[in-house]
Amino acid sequence: MRESKLWFWHILSAVVILVFLGIHMGIMHLDAILWALGIGSGDPVRSADVFRRSRQLFFMVTYVILLGSALFHGLYGFRSMLWELSLPRAVEKAVGGACALAGFALFIYGSYVAVAVFRMGR
Amino acid sequence: MSGPQAKETGSVKTVVFEVLRYDPAKDRAPRLEEYPVPVTKAMTVLDGLLWIKEHKDPTLSWRSSCRMGMCGSCGMFINGLPRLACNNQIVHLHSSRITIKPLPNFDIIRDLVPDLERMFGLHRTVKPYLIRRDRAEQNHPTGEYYQSQQELADYIQFAYCIKCGLCLSACPTVATSRSFTGPQGLTQGWRYALDTRDEGAAEREAEIFSEHGVYRCHFAGACSHVCPKGVDPALAIQLAKKDAFFGSLSLRKKRRATSVAPTVQHGADVKGIPKAPEPTVPQKG
Amino acid sequence: MRYRRKNQLGLWGWLGGGRWGPERYAYALHRLTGLGILAYFIMHIFVTGSRVGGPERWESTMASLSTPFFKAGEFLVFLAFSYHAINGVRLIFVELGTLIGKPGILSYPFSYSALRQRPLLIAAMVAATMLMIVGGADFYFLTK
Numbered sequence: 001m002r003e004s005k006l007w008f009w010h011i012l013s014a015v016v017i018l019v020f021l022g023i024h025m026g027i028m029h030l031d032a033i034l035w036a037l038g039i040g041s042g043d044p045v046r047s048a049d050v051f052r053r054s055r056q057l058f059f060m061v062t063y064v065i066l067l068g069s070a071l072f073h074g075l076y077g078f079r080s081m082l083w084e085l086s087l088p089r090a091v092e093k094a095v096g097g098a099c100a101l102a103g104f105a106l107f108i109y110g111s112y113v114a115v116a117v118f119r120m121g122r
Numbered sequence: 123m124s125g126p127q128a129k130e131t132g133s134v135k136t137v138v139f140e141v142l143r144y145d146p147a148k149d150r151a152p153r154l155e156e157y158p159v160p161v162t163k164a165m166t167v168l169d170g171l172l173w174i175k176e177h178k179d180p181t182l183s184w185r186s187s188c189r190m191g192m193c194g195s196c197g198m199f200i201n202g203l204p205r206l207a208c209n210n211q212i213v214h215l216h217s218s219r220i221t222i223k224p225l226p227n228f229d230i231i232r233d234l235v236p237d238l239e240r241m242f243g244l245h246r247t248v249k250p251y252l253i254r255r256d257r258a259e260q261n262h263p264t265g266e267y268y269q270s271q272q273e274l275a276d277y278i279q280f281a282y283c284i285k286c287g288l289c290l291s292a293c294p295t296v297a298t299s300r301s302f303t304g305p306q307g308l309t310q311g312w313r314y315a316l317d318t319r320d321e322g323a324a325e326r327e328a329e330i331f332s333e334h335g336v337y338r339c340h341f342a343g344a345c346s347h348v349c350p351k352g353v354d355p356a357l358a359i360q361l362a363k364k365d366a367f368f369g370s371l372s373l374r375k376k377r378r379a380t381s382v383a384p385t386v387q388h389g390a391d392v393k394g395i396p397k398a399p400e401p402t403v404p405q406k407g
Numbered sequence: 408m409r410y411r412r413k414n415q416l417g418l419w420g421w422l423g424g425g426r427w428g429p430e431r432y433a434y435a436l437h438r439l440t441g442l443g444i445l446a447y448f449i450m451h452i453f454v455t456g457s458r459v460g461g462p463e464r465w466e467s468t469m470a471s472l473s474t475p476f477f478k479a480g481e482f483l484v485f486l487a488f489s490y491h492a493i494n495g496v497r498l499i500f501v502e503l504g505t506l507i508g509k510p511g512i513l514s515y516p517f518s519y520s521a522l523r524q525r526p527l528l529i530a531a532m533v534a535a536t537m538l539m540i541v542g543g544a545d546f547y548f549l550t551k
Contacts, residue, residue, distance in 0.1 A: 011499060011502075011503070014495055014499060015499070017492075018492060018495070018496065021488070021492070022492075025485070025488065029485055029542050029545055029546065030541070030542070030545055031545065032545050032549035033541075033545060033549070036549075045469055047458075047462040047465045047466050047469075048462075050458060050465060051458070051462060051465075054458065067452070070448060071448075074441070074444065074445040074448060075445075077441050077445070078441075078442070078445055081438060081442075106449065106452055109452065109456065110452050110456070113455070113456045113458070113459050116459050117458055117459060120461075
């Protein structure tokens with residue numbers, strides 16, 4: 001069943017996000033603690049740090065994975081919320097299509113940014 | 123019936139019943155009316171409504187029948203929760219004001235009477251009856267189906283549903299979605315999927331795992347919280363999701379339905395069971 | 408003609424409408440935080456997309472977003488993430504049928520799935536609060 005498959009990937013993408021967003025949040029928002037432990041510079045949004053990470057293969061790949069998983073997880077959840085509001089069938093179909101379209105468009109843009117910055121210094 | 127006597131039934135206190143009244147022939151909108159009711163220790167909310175009908179306002183309307191929590195007729199929204207009026211003693215609500223409204227998420231016919239057709243219609247969509255490939259056997263049964271005690275225990279709690287509708291009133295998805303099958307329907311659909319005598323899983327799958335099926339449940343748990351019979355619809359729905367999830371990873375065991383037990387003819391020799399003694403009274407036939 | 412008066416709880420049924428157990432409110436908060444995170448995430452894709460313009464473009468974007476208002480907004484998103492992620496872990500376990508018990512022969516007073524996983528809910532709330540406190544400390548108090 002189609003809905004079973006979508007929900008299966010909703011759960012799987014949640015697990016993927018837990019891992020990669022966990023790392024991202026750790027780097028971004030536990031920076032003072034990490035700095036006290038000797039990791040990082042203590043200012044993760046400084047451009048030197050941002051571009052140093054962006055040029056590492058590990059971060060480029062994980063950014064793309066995180067982007068895809070988070071877009072699917074968030075937009076499937078949003079679409080499900082809207083489908084529970086007793087909208088007319090045509091509107092429900094349009095909402096589903098719009099979420100899918102927005103997801104693809106944002107994924108292509110975000111991946112382009114990740115790959116372009118990765119290749120900047122090479 | 124006269125009012126409760128202080129020396130027979132214990133101390134009497136007065137509790138205010140705030141009841142929603144709505145007569146579609148006369149009222150433009152529902153309104154709340156107050157009735158002070160003398161209450162004794164074992165009086166249920168249903169007893170209170172009966173007292174109002176007998177002493178104060180004979181036009182007050184509601185559904186009730188068994189007055190013992192097994193027919194499912196008297197579901198109402200009492201002090202912030204869907205409850206059975208017969209199953210809740212007034213003193214156990216710990217309030218001097220009892221607010222009674224008809225069950226939410228069902229249309230109101232009159233006063234406290236909900237239109238339960240919504241629940242019955244959703245219930246029908248999951249085909250809540252045993253489906254076997256052998257229709258001839260189902261229409262003209264020759265014997266019982268095998269089922270062990272363990273196989274029975276795996277689904278029997280879901281079979282105790284009395285169709286009271288409290289779970290649909292409690293569910294947040296039912297509150298906004300008209301197409302959601304609802305905790306009652308999904309639980310009954312899964313009850314048959316768990317029943318080892320049933321062969322109709324494929325027929326129910328389209329409804330249970332559809333876009334308005336189990337995936338629109340988000341484990342708010344309110345259905346199980348309010349269920350008066352311990353059916354626990356939330357458990358049935360999560361078990362269905364588990365089955366679909368791990369089934370898609372090819373981990374689910376394939377299961378064949380149980381067969382018909384051979385019928386033992388009266389008086390036949392059965393191995394291990396001693397023959398009955400000869401009858402002492404003349405037998406006919 | 409059949410008279411029927413509509414009696415749907417509607418969106419109020421998502422947010423409240425009765426004296427429910429904690430799981431129902433946890434569900435409402437999970438939805439609210441999910442919406443907040445999604446809205447932030449879509450903006451975030453465009454904001455971080457500015458690094459394609461090089462370090463100067465990045466620095467100017469970061470400068471315009473370093474006011475206390477945006478910092479507070481980002482902290483709110485961190486709070487939403489803490490709750491949504493940890494409650495989400497609980498939901499993964501529960502919605503896959505674990506830690507909620509098994510069907511069986513029951514007798515009154517009845518236990519049920521939501522009651523059985525309540526210790527897990529409490530543990531999740533404690534863990535989420537601790538994560539929020541640690542994050543808050545990092546946001547506002549700990550400096551290099």
